[in-house]
Amino acid sequence: MIVQKAEIVKEGTTECLVFKKKISKKGPGSKDNEPFYNPSMESNRDLSIVVNQWFVNNCKKHACLLDGLGASGIRGIRLANEIDGDFAVTINDWNEQAFSLIKKNLELNKLENVIDSNKNLNVLLLENKYHYIDIDPFGSPARFVDSAIRSIYNNGIIACTATDTAPLCGIYPNVCWRRYGARSFHSYVMHEIGLRILLGFICREAAKYDKGIEPIVSYSADYYFRVYVKIRNGKDYANESMENFSVISPKESFIFSDNNEHDIGPLWLGKLHNKTAIKEIRTLLFKKELNTKNSLWKLLSLFEEEANAPSFFYITDDFASSLKMATPKLKKIFEKLTSRGYEVFRTHFSPTGFKTNAYLDEIKKVFKENMI
Ligand SMILES: C[S@@+](CC[C@H](N)C(=O)[O-])C[C@H]1O[C@@H](n2cnc3c(N)ncnc32)[C@H](O)[C@@H]1O
Structure with missing residues (x-):
């Protein structure tokens, strides 16, 4: 049993009571049943404020938002407090202590557009429909995805956090295989593979119900993955999405050739983000008071x-060392590849990484030119 005093924290413009520290690891609460506040997730919650503001702005009807695994309720309370428009938020947690904390936070913030709920999330999802569903568990969101896909309205958004990065990044490949039905791969590119396995899993689950997916924002941060995925009803959307669901043979690319014999995936090979949506979401950042605004920008x-x-993507240092040469400047690689007519992109997965449509031989040539 957790015996603990709640303390007030402030995120965005919202004050919330939270349980800060773990006092006992024992008792009925397994890790998954403990409603603790994680300060390092503030930027994750800040981003959900702007994504939801964008979503509510574009939703032509009253939007039903769900914070499915609320803990203190800080995520849902913040949505209710910090976004404008025609919407209501349901905050749910099956843990009694969490539920009473959520109720206290509703009183503290004098919120009226919030419904509290004390159910197993899967039951709640089977009973109700939502336009936005947030699944923010300890560990894997896999066990909630099927019911979220059944519950979500057409063109709604499912947001998932996955903190089970070790399975998704190939440290525990058997766990990944059991949980997501996919082979992960431990390598420098493991975070992109893990993120794409998560998206591939959502794509596969959606297709069962003749629904397709469109990732709006997907990213890997310190120790978690986070995706915001639009769900579109119809078998054409499902078929289109399933065209992006595939395995990769390690023989296909230099990127995967490092001692790997097995196919990787299946995983999502489509886009990770919607560029237009991101532009709009980015402009909304200016209008919000958020502590992590600069890093989110x-x-x-x-x-x-x-x-x-x-x-x-490729990592400059690794690529250079495979060619037994010093690492060239990223800027130079961009200039050289662009001047040869190729596209080159920075990537959030690595500060020294780059993505390109250039063939391997071309990249090697560019590296070998004297660029230091
Ligand atoms: C990581 S915490 C949520 C953190 C919160 N979203 C935040 O931003 O601070 C996970 C919560 O999920 C709750 N939980 C776990 N399994 C659940 C289930 N099947 N149904 C409802 N709540 C559940 C736990 O009680 C715990 O409070």
């Missing part, structure tokens, strides 16, 4: 740049 500009980039 930079992150969103990287997403915007890589939105139309090919899948996977």
